[in-house]
Amino acid sequence: MMTRAFLLKALMKKTNHLISLNGFRSFSITNFSRCISTLILAEHENGCIKAQTVSTVVAANSLSESSSISLLLAGSGSSLQEAASQAASCHPSVSEVLVADSDKFEYPLAETWAKLVDFVRKQREYSHILACSSSFGKNVLPRVAAILDVSPVTDVVKILGSNEFIRPIYAGNALCTVRYTGPGPCILTIRTTSFPVTPVTADSESKKATISQIDLSDFKEDSDRKSRYVGQSVQDTERPDLGSARVVITGGRALKSVENFKMIEKLAEKLGGAVGATRAAVDAGYVPNDLQVGQTGKIVAPELYMAFGVSGAIQHIAGIKDSKVIVAVNKDSDAPIFQVADYGLVGDLFEVIPELMEKLPEKK
Ligand SMILES: Cc1cc2nc3c(=O)[nH]c(=O)nc-3n(C[C@H](O)[C@H](O)[C@H](O)COP(=O)(O)OP(=O)(O)OC[C@H]3O[C@@H](n4cnc5c(N)ncnc54)[C@H](O)[C@@H]3O)c2cc1C
Structure with missing residues (x-):
């Protein structure tokens, strides 16, 4: 027979979400009062940081009044460095831009990128890891969560505090409040349309984050990787991107x-x-x-x-x-x-x- 405490412990490990049985709220393992430090998996294209990533920064900024935000950019070549330079001044709350420059990240293979996020996380302790709820973010972050054995909170539309979030359920017909009490970093995908970017003042515009190149000499891809990049077909159109069009x-x-x-x-x-x-x-x-x-x-x-x-x-x-x-x-x-x-x-x-x-x- 399992005791209630044992059952609760097992459930907490499995879901890392708010669990309340008979009004008995169990242990909170993560100490969220410590300084919030957030890693954001950034998306960029043609040397420019995507608007959705800036919205993710806005979301990260609302986690706490004192937080440090690092943007992780991966890819290869000059367009990556251009995007990194732009990312450094994309929002005044970004403190650091981390650049992973390698042909291993030339293609958006989720397994490799999830390994990279874990590699960066091991070097520094992050309380939160965020990405946008784009097809790319939704592909990578659950894999990161699986590596860390924690449960991600997906499609966040509102941030109530550093560990309390609102997300839609039942096709958006109801909103659910989730409190994260897990032992590991809090992994969130952000519905960026809920975090509009407001224009920054001229003063904050001049604030530039530091750019650091990540030493990838110890980074290893899975030797038995099950996916391989085949190709990408891009619609040749001058129309604006559907996700951010006015x-x-x-x-x-x-x-x-x-x-x-x-x-x-x-x-x-x-x-x-x-x-x-x-x-x-x-x-x-x-x-x-x-x-x-x-x-x-x-x-x-x-x-x-x-x-x-x-x-x-x-x-x-x-x-x-x-x-x-x-x-x-x-x-x-x-x-x-x-x-x-x-x-x-x-x-x-x-x-x-x-x-x-x-x-x-x-x-x-
Ligand atoms: C799990 C799941 C996920 C789904 N995800 C999505 C999703 O992401 N996006 C999505 O769109 N759907 C999604 N669907 C499908 C959704 O339920 C509907 O079937 C779909 O949205 C209907 O598309 P429609 O409005 O084009 O077609 P219909 O429902 O067939 O409606 C056509 C409309 O056109 C009108 N009409 C017909 N002729 C004319 C005319 N000449 N002039 C003006 N009006 C006319 C009709 O009155 C009717 O209202 C999902 C369904 C499931 C089960």
């Missing part, structure tokens, strides 16, 4: 074909926005799946979100509800999308879009 134009199943979906693309082009799609439109093959918005696609929070022929299923709404203004066009006046829309138009998209195209001024 305007998003989305089409649903109602578009009916690849050809018709081009109407959405043209409207997005005219408004300087990104193109999104529902899962039904992706599954029907109208657009590639990296354009899917929703619970299992991208989470967006643009200033303007326009949905054409989208019913408004909860899994889709989960990805758009932080948008500032939602406009919906649907021929069914009872479509659930109208419950979340700021402006709704009951009409046929095949009539509304051409009319909009005609009335909107030409892009300069």
